Amino acid sequence: MKVIYTVDAVRQPMTGVGRYTLELARALARQSGVSLTFMQGSRHLDALPVPAAGHPFVPVLRNALSGFSLPTAVYRHQLGLRRARALRGHAEAIFHGTNYYLPVFPGRSIVTIHDVSAFTAPEYHRPDRVRYMHKEVALAVRRAARILTVSEFSKAEITRVLGVDPDRIRVTPLGIGPEFHPHEPAALKAALSGLPVQPGGYCLSVGTVEPRKNLTVLLDAFASLPAQQRQRCPLVLAGDRGWESADLHRQISRAVRDGWLIYLGYVPDRQLPALMAGARLFVYPSLYEGFGLPPLEAMASGVPVVCSDAPALAEAGGDAARMVSPHDPRSLAEAIAQGLDDETWREQARARGLNRAARFSWERCAQLTGAAYRELAA
Missing domain, CATH: 3.40.50.2000 (Glycogen Phosphorylase B;)
Known part of the structure; x- marks a missing residue:
């Protein structure tokens, strides 16, 4: 079962979505029956990337441009076109967008929507992110055969706010890595x-x-x-x-x-x-x-x-x-x-x-995610 898995969030500084993307990929790789390839931007990767820090000026520039809709809209539109071109000829795979978004894809897609705060509490986000998510999450919901989310609360919010049939949503709670433990x-x-x-x-x-x-x-x-x-x-x-x-x-x-x-x-x-x-x-x-x-x-x-x-x-x-x-x-x-x-x-x-x-592990998250993949493969 081949899965194309997006890893754009795997970068420093690591956010909660980045940690989810990284740890879930590692746990999925330990499961039999799942063959992962990775997509970063519009590039296909054979190996999970090492989280790397971008140029320190990038966050400053992003925050400065967040109030201007045209530059960010043009950039993201072009990135979407490049991703769609890069995915042609891969319809036999399952595409998993791990960070809210799905490009145009000829095969079956699954998307992780972590929460809907951009809709219910837009003041918690940069203006450019709110604009982009209102557009792209709506597209992702239409394109996805299944939607993953991380809690029953988020499932209820996705159903209420985005109008998604709850039967299309699978809850895959996050895990805790073994590095978090009491220390001597x-x-x-x-x-x-x-x-x-x-x-x-x-x-x-x-x-x-x-x-x-x-x-x-x-x-x-x-x-x-x-x-x-x-x-x-x-x-x-x-x-x-x-x-x-x-x-x-x-x-x-x-x-x-x-x-x-x-x-x-x-x-x-x-x-x-x-x-x-x-x-x-x-x-x-x-x-x-x-x-x-x-x-x-x-x-x-x-x-x-x-x-x-x-x-x-x-x-x-x-x-x-x-x-x-x-x-x-x-x-x-x-x-x-x-x-x-x-x-x-x-x-x-x-x-x-x-x-x-002790109830939360990345292995359990990967098992539930793999079950959603198998639903699509069937």
Whole structure:
């Protein structure tokens, strides 16, 4: 069963979609009966690419052009034509668009739609992305024989917002890699030696600095904690600079000067598991997620979790995390304080988290994805 699998999202800085694309491809390669070839842009690849960093000026240019519809529309239209030409003569394969989009393809197609926030909460995205997704996701829905998504919440949203028959949708929950696990103290100290943090001495939040991640509320909540508590266990932010974040970065800079925040920027994949395992508490106040992988990765690392009660996070986390409204800094501050100092709650949360995280694997995601491929092949 030959599958052409898109890997455009496999690049640095790695996003949630990029991690899904990379880890699912690796797990599918371990399954029998599936022969993967890869498409990056309009090029066919025989091997899964290594995530590489683009030129540092590219994100700056993309953000600068996001308000202008014509340049981005022309570029994406031309890319779509090149992809369609590159796919001629491959009708015997199944085409899997892993990142919302499907080009014109003469065979059977399947698309992964991770969430529909570009439709329900467009303020969480750059304007050019909203315009493009409104157009291309509608085309993908029409072209796809099957639609994959990552949670029951997203399936319900795709059905409600895009009008898709739920019988066409398959839910393939994300997985947690084996690199996310509790670390021995000596190994953890060595792994964190290059970072300005002490094992067990910081509160961690991971994610791109952008409106959807709700970091303003997190900073307000953390700033309201007693000064001694903030100094003893500072907040560590790990994530790419993002967009629409100039005011937030000024707030981050003030907190850094005050001594209770450490901003690491983007942390490479090789360092992230140790950074996660070394945290005393993981906090994730996101306003919207299609799935929400970082809290589960923290749970797998043996770290208690406080997160927002966004529907997908509640679905994935179950009763293993303490959940609060993402709009209430006071409740978030109370949850953080408990997470840092209440040893009884911490031990209970750690045990529940390890048990919850054990339910999610990339092998299971690949099995469900392979089943969807076989439906099309039949």
